[in-house]
Amino acid sequence: MKQVISISLGSSANNYEFQSTFLGQKFKIRRIGTNGDYDKAIDLLIQLDAETDAFGLGSVKLPVPRKTGRLIGMASNLLNQVRDDSGRIAKLRSRLKTPVTTGDHLIKVAHEWAIRSLQFEYTGYFNNSRVLFLSGINNLHMASVMSEFTENLTFADPVIDSGISRFIHSFKDLELYAKGIHDILKWVPSKRLSDSAIPLKRWNQHIIRKAMQKAHIIVVPYHNFYSYIGDCTPEELGGKTIITTTAYDDRIEFLKNQGVDVIIDTTPKLLKRVVGVNVQEALVIAALGKKEHQITDEEMLELMTESETGLRPRLVYPGGEPKHKTRFAFVIHPLSQEQFKLEKAVKPFVNIPGAVDAVEKVVAYAPPWVYSTITGIKSPTGVEAEGWLITVGGTPKQMMTHSPEFTYKRLLMAARMAKRLGAQIMGLGAFTKVVGDAGVTVAKKAAIPITTGNSYSASGALWAAADAVRRMGLIEIEEGKKINGKTMVFGATGAIGSVCCRLLAMAFEEVYLCGRNIVKLMALKESILKETPDVKLHTVVNPDKHTPEMDVIVTATSGMGKKILDITKVKPGCVITDVARPLDLSPEDVAKRPDVLVIESGEILLPGDPKMKDIGLPPKVAYACLAETIVLALDRRFEVFTIGRDIEWEKVKAIYKMGLKHGMRLAAISGVNGVFTDADIAKVRDLALAARKQTGETSVEDQEEEPPVRKKRAAVRSGHKN
Numbered sequence: 161m162k163q164v165i166s167i168s169l170g171s172s173a174n175n176y177e178f179q180s181t182f183l184g185q186k187f188k189i190r191r192i193g194t195n196g197d198y199d200k201a202i203d204l205l206i207q208l209d210a211e212t213d214a215f216g217l218g219s220v221k222l223p224v225p226r227k228t229g230r231l232i233g234m235a236s237n238l239l240n241q242v243r244d245d246s247g248r249i250a251k252l253r254s255r256l257k258t259p260v261t262t263g264d265h266l267i268k269v270a271h272e273w274a275i276r277s278l279q280f281e282y283t284g285y286f287n288n289s290r291v292l293f294l295s296g297i298n299n300l301h302m303a304s305v306m307s308e309f310t311e312n313l314t315f316a317d318p319v320i321d322s323g324i325s326r327f328i329h330s331f332k333d334l335e336l337y338a339k340g341i342h343d344i345l346k347w348v349p350s351k352r353l354s355d356s357a358i359p360l361k362r363w364n365q366h367i368i369r370k371a372m373q374k375a376h377i378i379v380v381p382y383h384n385f386y387s388y389i390g391d392c393t394p395e396e397l398g399g400k401t402i403i404t405t406t407a408y409d410d411r412i413e414f415l416k417n418q419g420v421d422v423i424i425d426t427t428p429k430l431l432k433r434v435v436g437v438n439v440q441e442a443l444v445i446a447a448l449g450k451k452e453h454q455i456t457d458e459e460m461l462e463l464m465t466e467s468e469t470g471l472r473p474r475l476v477y478p479g480g481e482p483k484h485k486t487r488f489a490f491v492i493h494p495l496s497q498e499q500f501k502l503e504k505a506v507k508p509f510v511n512i513p514g515a516v517d518a519v520e521k522v523v524a525y526a527p528p529w530v531y532s533t534i535t536g537i538k539s540p541t542g543v544e545a546e547g548w549l550i551t552v553g554g555t556p557k558q559m560m561t562h563s564p565e566f567t568y569k570r571l572l573m574a575a576r577m578a579k580r581l582g583a584q585i586m587g588l589g590a591f592t593k594v595v596g597d598a599g600v601t602v603a604k605k606a607a608i609p610i611t612t613g614n615s616y617s618a619s620g621a622l623w624a625a626a627d628a629v630r631r632m633g634l635i636e637i638e639e640g641k642k643i644n645g646k647t648m649v650f651g652a653t654g655a656i657g658s659v660c661c662r663l664l665a666m667a668f669e670e671v672y673l674c675g676r677n678i679v680k681l682m683a684l685k686e687s688i689l690k691e692t693p694d695v696k697l698h699t700v701v702n703p704d705k706h707t708p709e710m711d712v713i714v715t716a717t718s719g720m721g722k723k724i725l726d727i728t729k730v731k732p733g734c735v736i737t738d739v740a741r742p743l744d745l746s747p748e749d750v751a752k753r754p755d756v757l758v759i760e761s762g763e764i765l766l767p768g769d770p771k772m773k774d775i776g777l778p779p780k781v782a783y784a785c786l787a788e789t790i791v792l793a794l795d796r797r798f799e800v801f802t803i804g805r806d807i808e809w810e811k812v813k814a815i816y817k818m819g820l821k822h823g824m825r826l827a828a829i830s831g832v833n834g835v836f837t838d839a840d841i842a843k844v845r846d847l848a849l850a851a852r853k854q855t856g857e858t859s860v861e862d863q864e865e866e867p868p869v870r871k872k873r874a875a876v877r878s879g880h881k882n
């Protein structure tokens with residue numbers, strides 16, 4: 161039987177001895193703690209040299225580049241441990257015939273593997289995460305790998321090692337710091353502050369706590385674990401992901417009590433029992449019968465992945481159930497001057513007579529700012545999403561007045577902000593993707609995946625239309641058959657309009673494509689016929705002649721509230737879905753036709769218990785384009801999803817299905833006067849049937865005997881018919 165002995169400078173209270181099998185070989189594994197007695201450790205090594213196959217050295221510290229200053233508050237216990245033992249270890253090695261290891265090679269490989277395998281298994285896991293390294297130097301390799309996935313890195317080394325109240329924010333600067341050539345002297349605090357030790361110490365504690373609160377992920381060194389975070393509370397650690405090594409049960413219990421969401425233990429589990437990395441590396445050395453420096457990274461990784469328990473980084477969920485959080489950002493903008501009243505900074509000026517136009521112009525130039533955070537979204541799959549609503553200042557009028565570059569510039573600023581905040585994907589709301597090329601340029605230039613949300617907007621619009629049509633019950637729908645009815649799309653050549661046409665062509669027998677440019681309409685018609693040859697398609701520039709025949713109308717123009725459709729011409733009982741923002745149909749127009757159901761596209765009810773500031777919708781309800789961004793985040797689809805004006809209908813179906821998987825529901829359909837109840841819809845239906853009877857149109861319903869109340873309403877309706 162081979163023997164592996166770990167000599168640790170740590171407490172002898174944690175000593176153990178047990179037998180185990182590794183790579184088919186039997187091992188006796190012992191740990192002997194010397195309670196910080198270095199000479200005793202050396203004596204033990206010499207004494208046990210002849211009977212040991214590999215030594216592990218525990219609680220020793222390998223090269224720390226500087227020992228310049230005092231440590232601060234939370235980490236003050238570290239002072240005694242910050243030393244460079246590498247010289248001594250080298251000397252020791254030359255005196256012993258048995259290989260000696262501190263486990264650092266294994267840690268290096270394990271760290272890289274942990275980060276890369278999680279990033280692969282949970283797509284984009286670390287993308288743009290805000291990661292705080294309490295000691296970058298002790299996790300240099302992990303920091304280097306992490307820097308491939310996120311630029312939001314913070315290293316507390318100067319604060320903790322040197323008592324200098326500044327963090328390092330890039331891996332490049334950390335490398336310079338590690339080599340001792342970083343010019344941190346210019347960061348040394350002013351004489352007044354440094355003379356007074358207590359304020360500086362407190363200030364450093366304060367900034368470390370703040371940095372922890374801002375972080376999504378905190379990397380805690382495995383040495384002196386409690387010295388780094390022993391004083392922390394749920395305020396700093398609640399909801400965080402902690403990356404550490406050798407997460408013993410007591411550490412897990414501690415982190416659980418602080419409300420930590422996830423613990424990523426990068427320690428490979430070569431044995432069922434959690435033992436130090438020095439023991440594990442000694443085990444590998446002894447099993448291979450090689451000297452420590454003869455083992456390559458590949459060998460180490462191969463061995464670990466072949467071990468009985470496999471080398472998967474251990475994910476511990478202290479709360480009991482798996483926790484996965486993703487992050488998104490979504491850009492909004494004021495839809496009208498009215499909405500300035502929602503923003504505190506601008507509100508006072510809006511009430512000054514005559515000032516609102518000037519405010520509208522000035523605000524359009526403002527850099528983006530965070531309007532609201534969104535929390536509490538939880539998919540039935542267990543994944544949670546949180547995000548930020550970032551607003552740019554331009555109203556639709558302002559965006560259309562300026563060149564597209566004006567809006568692109570602000571959207572790219574918003575994308576940079578989103579990335580800094582930690583978002584993994586960003587969506588574009590309302591007019592931010594109407595201007596210019598509908599997100600193409602922004603997606604090309606932004607360092608974060610972009611989606612316009614238009615696939616889900618189209619899906620939501622048709623979902624709502626289908627729901628409304630079903631509830632109105634005026635069109636016969638036979639399973640597996642095309643609907644024997646007519647539908648028209650206004651803004652047919654637009655991003656949302658065109659894909660609505662494609663999908664309606666699959667559902668209806670006749671579709672009218674309505675737009676301003678006949679050439680664009682003809683091209684669209686041709687392309688739809690290639691996909692769906694069995695539909696009757698009409699291209700229309702002057703719609704009035706045809707609107708009286710339509711059963712369903714979708715309006716999706718960017719006409720900014722200009723009159724698009726003469727509602728007085730519409731067939732009684734027609735369902736109109738107004739997707740446009742600002743709406744294509746004014747409340748005054750809608751009021752003219754109580755026998756027509758005008759719904760405001762399909763908003764989406766978010767899963768979980770979402771919390772955000774008012775965006776002009778009922779609680780928990782989001783615009784479909786915002787919902788698309790959320791669905792993609794929940795599904796870890798951190799990719800450019802919908803951009804441009806040529807949306808594939810497959811994407812609309814895909815996002816619809818993805819939305820259902822993540823618990824998205826169609827919000828109650830609403831119109832200019834709020835949510836439609838069943839009674840409201842029955843009322844519209846009655847008025848429609850009555851009006852149709854008057855005009856001599858027959859339908860299945862017309863055959864029914866009309867109840868007196870319907871007759872009365874019909875009379876009222878005909879009284880104010882245009």
Ligand SMILES: NC(=O)c1ccc[n+]([C@@H]2O[C@H](COP(=O)([O-])OP(=O)(O)OC[C@H]3O[C@@H](n4cnc5c(N)ncnc54)[C@H](OP(=O)(O)O)[C@@H]3O)[C@@H](O)[C@H]2O)c1
Nearest residue numbers: 590617651653654655656676716717718719740741783784
């Ligand atoms: N409800 C939601 O959740 C939601 C989500 C996203 C977008 N939206 C809104 O949906 C609308 C369409 O967005 P989109 O991204 O599809 O925009 P888009 O690609 O720019 O398409 C706009 C369409 O409107 C037409 N149009 C513009 N001005 C018009 C006018 N005065 N009269 C008639 N047609 C006009 C354009 O015709 P030409 O091709 O002839 O220029 C084009 O076909 C916008 O109002 C947007 O704010 C709503």
